[in-house]
Amino acid sequence: MKIVKIPSKLSSLSRRMKEKGKRIGFVPTMGYLHEGHLSLIKRARKENEIVVVSIFVNPTQFGPREDFKKYPRNLKQDIRLSKEAGSDIIFYPSVGSMYPKGCSTYAETEGLSSFMCGLSRPAHFKGVTTICTKLFNIVRPDIAYFGQKDYQQALIIKRLASDLNMDLKIKILPIIREASGLAMSSRNNYLTLSQRNKAAILYQSLKMAKALIMSGEKSASKVKSAIRRMILKEKGFRIDYITVADPHTLKETKHISSKVLIALAAWLGKTRLIDNIIISLGRKKC
Amino acid sequence: MKIVKIPSKLSSLSRRMKEKGKRIGFVPTMGYLHEGHLSLIKRARKENEIVVVSIFVNPTQFGPREDFKKYPRNLKQDIRLSKEAGSDIIFYPSVGSMYPKGCSTYAETEGLSSFMCGLSRPAHFKGVTTICTKLFNIVRPDIAYFGQKDYQQALIIKRLASDLNMDLKIKILPIIREASGLAMSSRNNYLTLSQRNKAAILYQSLKMAKALIMSGEKSASKVKSAIRRMILKEKGFRIDYITVADPHTLKETKHISSKVLIALAAWLGKTRLIDNIIISLGRKKC
Numbered sequence: 001m002k003i004v005k006i007p008s009k010l011s012s013l014s015r016r017m018k019e020k021g022k023r024i025g026f027v028p029t030m031g032y033l034h035e036g037h038l039s040l041i042k043r044a045r046k047e048n049e050i051v052v053v054s055i056f057v058n059p060t061q062f063g064p065r066e067d068f069k070k071y072p073r074n075l076k077q078d079i080r081l082s083k084e085a086g087s088d089i090i091f092y093p094s095v096g097s098m099y100p101k102g103c104s105t106y107a108e109t110e111g112l113s114s115f116m117c118g119l120s121r122p123a124h125f126k127g128v129t130t131i132c133t134k135l136f137n138i139v140r141p142d143i144a145y146f147g148q149k150d151y152q153q154a155l156i157i158k159r160l161a162s163d164l165n166m167d168l169k170i171k172i173l174p175i176i177r178e179a180s181g182l183a184m185s186s187r188n189n190y191l192t193l194s195q196r197n198k199a200a201i202l203y204q205s206l207k208m209a210k211a212l213i214m215s216g217e218k219s220a221s222k223v224k225s226a227i228r229r230m231i232l233k234e235k236g237f238r239i240d241y242i243t244v245a246d247p248h249t250l251k252e253t254k255h256i257s258s259k260v261l262i263a264l265a266a267w268l269g270k271t272r273l274i275d276n277i278i279i280s281l282g283r284k285k286c
Numbered sequence: 287m288k289i290v291k292i293p294s295k296l297s298s299l300s301r302r303m304k305e306k307g308k309r310i311g312f313v314p315t316m317g318y319l320h321e322g323h324l325s326l327i328k329r330a331r332k333e334n335e336i337v338v339v340s341i342f343v344n345p346t347q348f349g350p351r352e353d354f355k356k357y358p359r360n361l362k363q364d365i366r367l368s369k370e371a372g373s374d375i376i377f378y379p380s381v382g383s384m385y386p387k388g389c390s391t392y393a394e395t396e397g398l399s400s401f402m403c404g405l406s407r408p409a410h411f412k413g414v415t416t417i418c419t420k421l422f423n424i425v426r427p428d429i430a431y432f433g434q435k436d437y438q439q440a441l442i443i444k445r446l447a448s449d450l451n452m453d454l455k456i457k458i459l460p461i462i463r464e465a466s467g468l469a470m471s472s473r474n475n476y477l478t479l480s481q482r483n484k485a486a487i488l489y490q491s492l493k494m495a496k497a498l499i500m501s502g503e504k505s506a507s508k509v510k511s512a513i514r515r516m517i518l519k520e521k522g523f524r525i526d527y528i529t530v531a532d533p534h535t536l537k538e539t540k541h542i543s544s545k546v547l548i549a550l551a552a553w554l555g556k557t558r559l560i561d562n563i564i565i566s567l568g569r570k571k572c
Contacts, residue, residue: 007451011453018304018305019304019307102397102445104396104445104449105393105395105445105446105449107391107450108391108393108394109391110390110391111390130450133419134449134450134451137451137453138451159388163389163390164391164416164419164420164423165421166423167297167301
């Protein structure tokens with residue numbers, strides 16, 4: 001396995017690989033890898049000749065009062081885990097090499113970024129789409145893999161790739177959960193043991209919502225209220241948003257029919273957690 | 287010579303060409319080709335195995351009160367001229383295929399676009415950088431060619447390509463002028479014969495400014511005043527801007543030393559004309 005730190009070096013390398021017709025799978029990460037990331041790397045391994053994993057805590061997707069500095073990092077462990085999961089190349093650039101002095105261009109997807117996490121993290125997705133554009137140009141992947149945990153992010157990146165005529169496929173793979181049901185996230189590392197136990201309520205509330213809908217509930221506001229009540233029974237939570245929305249447009253649904261996304265973000269102490277579930281109802285009556 | 291209209295078809299074609307290691311030269315145009323464009327195509331022909339010319343009047347770089355609808359078009363002549371100049375592929379997409387419904391992503395370069403034409407055409411460069419990003423992704427050029435007439439545009443695209451880690455070289459080729467000195471532009475087509483004669487004063491004023499500077503004038507404001515006076519002696523002009531600036535940053539210069547860009551935009555009747563000159567002074571005394 002190769003570790004490349006210089007963007008222009010990886011660009012030359014990927015250029016040569018594409019000239020040989022190699023199929024490149026790409027897993028962009030901010031490191032501190034967990035089973036969620038590893039599921040993406042393993043899938044990339046199955047579907048491509050070359051697997052590139054990037055490890056880059058991207059400053060432009062953090063707000064000024066967010067956790068860029070304290071975001072967990074463990075390069076040594078990340079190298080070991082990516083290697084075991086089957087990656088060929090780790091791209092581990094410095095902030096200075098990705099954003100050299102004078103860098104002043106961004107890529108931005110409007111619309112989809114105005115909902116959900118976009119409301120409480122205003123410049124977040126602009127940072128995400130910019131870094132993904134840069135990474136895609138350097139890595140030249142045929143397929144890039146994202147986790148459904150960051151559903152809005154993955155949807156925005158699909159839109160980005162399509163809108164800017166990037167020749168790559170975006171695959172969204174299922175959320176990997178801890179035994180308790182808590183969605184895996186590098187930020188779970190911030191939680192105390194007691195918080196980690198409490199945090200399981202988020203997924204439980206989504207499963208409860210699914211049961212409610214499957215049993216016939218059509219009112220999105222009733223579903224959201226039920227989720228809210230269930231979470232707030234646990235002490236220490238502050239809800240950022242709960243949404244029942246169209247999974248393609250992210251627009252809020254009032255009356256639930258066919259396929260819906262239920263997504264939420266909540267603060268537990270100083271840690272912001274997100275989770276979501278997509279529910280497909282049977283075919284509607286004509 | 288091939289004419290391709292569907293973006294995904296050209297993308298597949300360029301992908302295959304790159305897999306064969308072909309060197310692609312690209313000349314993006316809005317059509318209505320003149321000697322300026324042809325000089326770019328001829329240079330691309332010399333330096334590449336494949337030459338792609340795009341002809342696309344890009345709506346997103348026109349302001350709401352600008353000349354998108356009346357911008358001159360002549361596909362038949364453009365095809366003939368590009369073929370004669372040596373192009374292999376003409377890319378002639380529809381607006382709907384480049385901006386399908388739901389398209390909501392743009393690429394934007396800040397800083398450089400806040401000067402000169404950016405002031406009077408606020409969304410112009412955002413449209414330019416977005417369409418160039420899209421075209422570059424479709425065409426996958428090794429080198430893209432731009433004319434110095436649109437100096438600010440070319441500089442912004444250099445910045446765009448570098449900032450977003452695009453693996454291509456941007457070449458800026460000299461302005462091609464009519465016998466009178468008027469910089470060639472598709473928009474010259476809007477001018478009456480008498481306006482076309484008058485318009486030659488723009489380049490004459492730049493040459494006068496050069497002579498003034500070469501003879502020792504160091505004050506940018508004096509140079510600008512001299513240009514303004516010379517142009518306004520002709521009736522019918524309204525000056526948009528005259529700038530004496532650093533050719534890398536586009537920041538206004540007060541005291542002229544080493545290398546400067548003198549650029550201007552002026553309305554002659556309903557036609558907006560631009561021109562520029564770069565002046566290199568000898569090495570400064572230490």
